[in-house]
Amino acid sequence: MSLQNLILILIATPGMLFLGLSLVWLLGGNIPERAMSRLTKAVYSLLAIITALIGYQMWSQDLTSVHVSLGDWFTVAHYGFPLSLLIDKLSLPLVGITVVLAGIVGSFSVRYLHRDPGFFRFFLLLHLFTFGALLVFIADSLDLLIGGWELVGITSVMLIAFFQYRPDPVRNALRVFGTYRIADLFMLVAVFLAHHWFGTASWGGMFSGDWPGHLNKLDGGAASFIAVLLVFAASGKASQGPFCGWLPRAMEGPTPSSAVFYGAISVHAGAYLLLRVQPLIHSSWIATSLVIFIGLTTAFLGTMVHRTCADAKTSLAYASQTQLGLIFAEIGFGWTNFAVIHLVSHAMLRTLQFLRSPSMLRDYNRVHAAAGGKIDPTGEYFESLLPKKIQIWLYRFALGRGFYDAILDRFIIAPVMAVARFLAIFDPDISPPKVEPVTQPTTLKN
């Protein structure tokens, strides 16, 4: 089978699976757990084999990239939405970890969510997520990438609200969705401006040559502006910089979804975007400095907050944020290969940690017992080198999680709500008069 066909099967399989299962359910059908489990395992095994075949064929034919052009999705006048896919040295490892880790998480979830009322919903969303993530990694243009980007976002939100009968997941899902939408705005505007100013948003139009040695074709202030917008968009997906508050909130979802989204794949999509547009970012000192600044400050904040978290998953979330911050900084410094290795290994390790987090205490006790009960903490840490006052201040700062939520509530949400309430002056209040409830004399009863 040709490489082009393999790539098409790879991307279409999870999408078709999602559509088919959804339609069956919407029309009143019911799919038993066992069938869903077998189907999931079979599909992810197939995807893993296809990915391996693509990698093997590229290696044996000494190809650095494979393009699949499907023409335009739709065309109006001189504008066409390009439908083309690309697999190269950057996307192949990410496609590999997506397929393998989503498969592992799917397999894990069969037992983890056994008899859960949301079993079917979880797997539907997992298939949609896989489709979205694959689309992000093999899109040949920003236009197509944004499609997958938003699908990953919406599935992420739906899984945060997975335990919909509890108020906290619902509240947090809404907050995360809001953050995603605002961050995605940067991406949307970047895409439209790229079309407007340069007439293209495809990788081939923006860069020449194959990754990692590709060169930037866009220049000037406009290119710099687009680069800055993309940095903010990537920060949103990776919970960095001004968008760093959502990742701990996302831990409300079931553990397997936390593993696949916030440990393995979704949070790394931002880093992938930066790696893909790295020459564009490096052509602008503002964008480069911004990436490094955002990465390092988030890493600093993350590592401090991580030490004060009382629960395992939130602690892991901040640890992820720290590592992602470092990956951002590495990309900013131009250490491309190191960043890719860091990204892939971090995804693997973090998935393992998330999946093991429900049995963390048992693991700790087992290791403790195996070591003869002698793995006591040393009591030494670098913070102790700082003056006591600063230590206390930093501790309070970390305990308050950088006061991120308070700042957001006070300086962003409150003003927007004030404007929303002010706009009520244009809605005439002609509601019916409220009738006061008749109060009945109450009698005390024993």
Place this chain on the structure above:
Amino acid sequence: MQFLSLPYISIGIGSLIIGACISLRAKSPRMGAVVSSIIAFLSFLLAAREVALINHGRLFDPFLTWFDADGLDAVPMAFFAALTVMFVTVAPKRDAGGRSLAGMLIIAAATQISYAGANLAVLATGWWLTCAPFILGMFGKYPGRRFENTFLIASSIALTAGILLLHHIEIDELSHTSMLAFGLLIIAVVLRKGVFPFHGWMVHAFEYGPLLPTALLFNGHLGALLIARSETTALPVTAKHALDILGMVALATTVITSVRAFAEKKPRRLLAYLCLSQASFILVGFATANVQGITGGLIHWLVVSTASAGLICIVRMLEVRLSVIDDPSGHLGLATKAPRLATFFLVCGLALIGLPGTLGYCAEDLLFHGALENHPWVGLCLPIATAFNAINIMRLFSILFLGVLPKHVIDIPDALPRERWPLVACVLFLVIGGLLPGRIVSWRSDAADQISGALDYQEPHTPSASGH
């Protein structure tokens, strides 16, 4: 002068009127209403097919020659007829009384008259008739009915006055009279569509009025039709400037209503702001005056109609199942009891705000590109309004379907078969249309070509788009 092979338009409109008469007298009025609306749908579908066969040219009705179908209105006619079938089918029992169904069919017939009108006088007649069921009180009494009727009548008077003035002047002359005439037409549109600052009546109608008939009135998008019709005529420069201003006001509506919705938690009001905001995108698209923007606006017309119809129907279904929905104090958690309704709601909502994979995404993509080409600031404002609307649709979804189920809700039915099939059709249209948008784009791009051609718009030279 070319004619349809059969008088499909007369049959369609006649069928709706007969259906309305039957509904008024029949003991079980739903059956008559459904059958008549299906006949109307099939008639308009056949008319649209004939128009497509002659490359979206103009075909007159052989029986009543003041009706015609062309590239602009043939698709919306078939589409609106499908929506009518949906509304009369899913209407809960308490909304499916004889007078109520007859009222809905009259709104449908009147809207079709406006669509099919071969001249502005017929369009105005349909415009007036759509208001009749509300003015006659066919949907019962509710608070603020007079307020709503005032706006409907005012918009009809403005339209009639504008048309009368246009009839007496030379359209090309740049006089105060012509400016006044176009000004009146624009006032009619602003009042009818609930464009800022006159959006309050529409929100009020959604909150207190009969939801399904109001939705039918709203989804006619007669204001957008009037603008599209005006644009296809050779307008004087003054009128083009007026349309530009209308586009800016529509843009303000998209942003202001999307922000205003943040302060709302009543489902009906929230829904009203969402629908108004997204419907204003259509006018913004028309104001871009280029093929992408206008095509985007025309496709968005279909998306808003389908998605908002789905959302409104679901809210109404929940209202009749549960009394606390009017002003919920917290989350209602209904997804536990009605997971399919929750899914339908989510898909329709996400399509409305342009999730990739739905038709809404294609529409908004074209709209944004079109807007950016002519008015860069408009192009930048639209995604902001979309982002706000997305947050609001998610808020509405979470209020209705997520959270803790109230203790008194023991059991409510999920989507009944009568409700499920029309909703599945809506979802399929939005999703399949989104995955394979080529056909739908081609339905509307011919009309867009016609409009932009009439505007004599010169495409600016840009580098080859999207990397071609």
